[in-house]
Amino acid sequence: MNVPDDRARRKALRLELVGRRQAMAASALAPLHAAIEAHLDALLTRLAPPSVGFTWPYRGEFDALPLMHRWLAADPGRRAALPVVGDKGQPMSFRLWTPDTAMAKDRYGIPYPADGVTVVPALLLIPCNGFDARGYRLGYGAGHYDRTLAALQPTPVAVGVAIEDGRLDDLLPQPHDLPMDWIVTEAGLEGPFGYRAAQA
Template sequence: MTDGPESQKRALRAELRERRRIRTATEREREAAAITQHLVDLASDLGSRSIAAYLSTPEEPGTRDFLSWACGQGIRVLLPVSRADGLLDWAPYDGEQEDEDLMGMPTPTTELLGPIAINDVDLILVPAASVDRSGMRLGWGRGYFDKTLGSMENCPPVYAVIFDDELVDSVPSERHDQRVDGVVTPSGIVALQP
């Protein structure tokens, strides 16, 4: 086995999955409340009227309370639905029923929009395993968000939602990996520069 970026990524992802798995329910609740407030602040500061985001799973930093808030404020929320070809479709989120896409990720049950629906949003929130201080994002290895962000002509601000210990000095990267503009963690909002 080589020690190239792909094997380094696999090892780091395994470590990060384990760290997330052993977080206590109390830690998760406290961190989710802080992240929600910071996401509200970010969306408010940017004057966001349309957001592309994702429904967090139980081990991810929580986005659900924020998405409920956004829907209640009349902010249009689009959520990703993975496709077999490696692209993402998008669906409006109404804060109600959920289903699972082909990758087992939670998705809305509303109408499916095509991949270009994301072009009309003014903030994108993405999941990440880790992000470094230059904004390089380490995803979970499927490449959906890298393909989406890499294909956008006029990309709005992109923020990854991570735990505090997942903002690091450097992450292994490859040519196709995409940077983010900042991160939202339980401690706050951090803008990042390449």
């Protein structure tokens, strides 16, 4: 369902969901994130991507760093990458990352590889502030991932990562919104949605 532009509704919803997540004690988030990590580990084993793009943890989001450390160490042929935010309105690029990579910080204060090889990951782990039953996500409102997924070729498998507190009845997607292929929360795995569902 496409609806008229409703930035105010989304902004209020985003602020509420991010605020609730950041207000959660670390002791409350830890078991949720541990369950998410276990489900992601199983999904990576199932899909066996040669490369994974992930994000540096931000504002109480799931921290994929320990998972990526183990995933890379298990097979020297695997590659991981982090996003690099470019000019406003432009898609992100991804640079290879290892635990030894020199890092810089972008305009949001988020670390990214200071230099290195640009790649198109086979799979992306994408943080979601909110999500609905059709795989649509609520991000931070800048449209980085929508533009990036639309631009990258071949299109990576998009895995939305969230906590169940962010589950919504219906996000009411806009025409530019792209569904995730999979959603992973502490409760388990949902999908495939979107393009992958049509190909199944």
